[in-house]
Amino acid sequence: MALRTSDEFRDGLRDARRVIYRGEAVADVVEHPELRTGVDHSAICFDISFDPELQHLAVDGEHSAYFRIPRTAADIEQRGRLIEATSALGGGSIVLKEVGSDALFALLRALEGDGLARARDYHAFCRESDAAIAVAQTDVKGDRSLAPQDQADPDLYLHVIDEDAATITVRGAKVHTSFSANADELIVLPTRAMGPAARDYALSFAVPIDTPGLELYVSPYSAGDSDRNAFEFPISSRHKLLESLTVFNDVVVPKDRVFLLRDAARAGSLATAFVDYHRFTAISYKLPLLDTLVGAAMEVAEMNGIARASHVRDKIGQLVAYAETVRGLRDLAAIRSLEGDNGLWLPDPLVVNMAKYAFAHGFREATGRVIDLAGGLLVTGPGAEDWENPEVRPVLEKYFAAAAPAEPRLRMLNLIGDLTARDFGGYQAVLAAHAEGSLEAEKMMMLKAYDPTRARGLARRFAGLDIGVPA
Numbered sequence: 329m330a331l332r333t334s335d336e337f338r339d340g341l342r343d344a345r346r347v348i349y350r351g352e353a354v355a356d357v358v359e360h361p362e363l364r365t366g367v368d369h370s371a372i373c374f375d376i377s378f379d380p381e382l383q384h385l386a387v388d389g390e391h392s393a394y395f396r397i398p399r400t401a402a403d404i405e406q407r408g409r410l411i412e413a414t415s416a417l418g419g420g421s422i423v424l425k426e427v428g429s430d431a432l433f434a435l436l437r438a439l440e441g442d443g444l445a446r447a448r449d450y451h452a453f454c455r456e457s458d459a460a461i462a463v464a465q466t467d468v469k470g471d472r473s474l475a476p477q478d479q480a481d482p483d484l485y486l487h488v489i490d491e492d493a494a495t496i497t498v499r500g501a502k503v504h505t506s507f508s509a510n511a512d513e514l515i516v517l518p519t520r521a522m523g524p525a526a527r528d529y530a531l532s533f534a535v536p537i538d539t540p541g542l543e544l545y546v547s548p549y550s551a552g553d554s555d556r557n558a559f560e561f562p563i564s565s566r567h568k569l570l571e572s573l574t575v576f577n578d579v580v581v582p583k584d585r586v587f588l589l590r591d592a593a594r595a596g597s598l599a600t601a602f603v604d605y606h607r608f609t610a611i612s613y614k615l616p617l618l619d620t621l622v623g624a625a626m627e628v629a630e631m632n633g634i635a636r637a638s639h640v641r642d643k644i645g646q647l648v649a650y651a652e653t654v655r656g657l658r659d660l661a662a663i664r665s666l667e668g669d670n671g672l673w674l675p676d677p678l679v680v681n682m683a684k685y686a687f688a689h690g691f692r693e694a695t696g697r698v699i700d701l702a703g704g705l706l707v708t709g710p711g712a713e714d715w716e717n718p719e720v721r722p723v724l725e726k727y728f729a730a731a732a733p734a735e736p737r738l739r740m741l742n743l744i745g746d747l748t749a750r751d752f753g754g755y756q757a758v759l760a761a762h763a764e765g766s767l768e769a770e771k772m773m774m775l776k777a778y779d780p781t782r783a784r785g786l787a788r789r790f791a792g793l794d795i796g797v798p799a
Contacts, residue, residue: 330390332458333378334371340460340512341367343538347509347572349546357509363546366570367510370424370460372417385410394425395455397436398665398673404608405662411612419567420617420747424507426609428454428461431515434601435532435587437672438594443532443587444670450534450585454513462511462537464502464574465602467519467529476522476529486516486576487528488590495580496589498531504763505574508544511537514574518588521596530595532588533581541579544572549755559712562743564752601674603765603773608675610764611658611683617747617756618651618687618694624744625698631740632703633731643697650690657683678777685770691760695748706745709738 332340338358347354349363357363373394376386385406388396398404414423432454435447454461467476470484479485486500508514515534522530535542549571556565588594625644629635657679664676699706709728714720715738728734747753761767 330456330458331377331387331392332374334374337371337374337460338367341510345509345538346543347546348543349509350548354509354546362548362568363509363570365566365568366507369418369421369567369569370507370510373414373423373425373460374458376414376417382413385413391455392425392458394429395432395451397451398433399671400673401662401665404665404673404675405659408608408612408658408662411609412615415613416616418613419563420614420620421567421569422506422609422613424460424462424511426613427463427506427606428459428511428513428515430605430609431461431463431465431517431602433605433672433674434517434598435515437668437670437674438598438601439587440670443589443591446584447587450587457512459513460507460511461513461515461534462505462508463515463517463602464505464508465517465519465599466502466504468501468503468573469519476526485519485526485529486531488531489578491589493583495582496533496586497578497580498533498576499578500576502574502576505544505572506569508537508572508574509546509570513537514542517602518595518599520599522592524592526595527590527592530588530590530592531586532598533586535579535581535585539579539581541577543575543577545575547571547573549751557712559715559739560742561746561750561752562739563746564750600773601668603769604668604674604677604680607680607684607764607770608658608661611654611661611680611687614687615651615655615658618654620743621694621698621747622647622651624740624747625701627740628698628702628737628744631730631732631737632701634701640701643701647694647697650686650694654683654687654690657686676777678774681770681773681777684764685767685774688760688767688770692757695753695757698744699748702741702744702748705738705741706749709741709745 341358342356347357349360354360354363358367376382377392379386386393393410396403398407411426415421432451436444436451439447467485470479470481476485483500486498486502488496489499490497502516513534514537517532518530558565588598625647629640629644634640661675661679661683664679665673666676668674710724714724725734728738730737747756
């Protein structure tokens with residue numbers, strides 16, 4: 329089974345997984361009236377393998393290109409194009425395979441010895457089975473001023489509680505786990521660097537989603553509810569990410585699925601290796617969202633009859649600069665890729681974090697500009713029931729016409745409202761600030777990745793402190 333269809337992906341989700349949604353156990357995530365929106369969203373990454381226009385990006389020989397190990401800068405660039413193309417089909421959102429393959433590459437790059445051998449076997453298994461993989465990295469953390477081993481409750485970071493010759497048993501919880509309810513497999517990664525006293529918390533392993541003791545408490549946020557209509561919610565009625573609190577109630581893990589065990593010294597490097605790939609994924613999948621904001625701003629300005637105003641042109645120009653800055657930095661991160669451990673290439677860490685920071689720092693200002701151009705109808709306009717009523721619709725067509733007829737204008741306003749002013753827009757704003765790392769984390773990584781030798785040498789030379797300066 330080298331490539332699965334989306335129907336085969338859906339069939340694989342019908343197992344004994346324990347999913348809780350809105351306080352109730354879910355018998356079948358594929359048929360659940362709200363969760364199936366998330367399943368259908370993730371099915372996109374299987375459909376593209378059979379799309380004649382995308383196969384050149386999506387397929388690598390007989391396998392999904394998402395599992396292609398990056399061995400050159402060209403591989404990194406091609407991966408960015410694949411993620412961007414997939415996101416364009418997914419409403420400007422991440423879909424599924426991106427995250428799990430980011431984690432696979434981190435394992436293959438950061439590990440050595442038996443852990444690396446197991447990671448290579450696991451990568452081969454995932455590639456051959458075309459697996460859908462979720463990643464659980466962020467521990468719930470409790471009191472963040474305290475180290476994992478110093479928490480009042482030891483389960484606030486995932487940890488080992490037992491071990492025998494063939495297995496380990498783990499207890500605790502991870503949070504912000506995207507796609508867990510609609511994946512086949514779950515990779516667990518360390519959340520941070522750890523000291524020797526936290527060795528029981530230095531863990532990485534993989535388990536099937538239906539493993540006994542694994543429970544997924546899926547968040548109701550991020551939209552996609554079954555009662556949403558495409559008129560008012562053109563994006564969020566069709567696309568939903570499933571995020572969970574992922575609880576490990578004495579989960580038994582076979583040691584052939586354990587990649588890191590009580591190796592505190594390597595926990596931080598493995599966590600960072602994942603970030604290197606995952607932030608490149610982030611800036612790649614955000615590009616269609618930014619393009620949509622630019623296009624919607626242009627369209628609504630024309631429809632409102634304000635496109636020629638100088639302040640409107642200024643706002644649109646700034647939106648273009650924002651979107652293309654992020655795209656340019658994404659491309660530069662690929663161009664400046666470098667070879668890491670075990671022959672795996674990675675995007676340039678400095679530029680990746682610059683790109684992610686530029687996106688996150690500018691997102692609220694960008695959506696604010698689009699809201700300004702759209703106007704108050706984002707929150708005072710009519711609903712789908714009004715538009716579908718044959719007695720009401722003529723009134724709406726008369727009074728909501730502007731430089732464009734009412735229907736295209738209202739549909740464009742609803743697109744903007746969905747992306748900026750309603751609950752899905754709020755969800756996107758929080759993602760911009762926190763998903764794939766916070767602004768502070770990105771600044772820290774930029775400082776860590778930046779080589780100051782030339783800059784400091786120039787400063788000292790111009791100040792008359794040194795004669796030489798690095799070339």
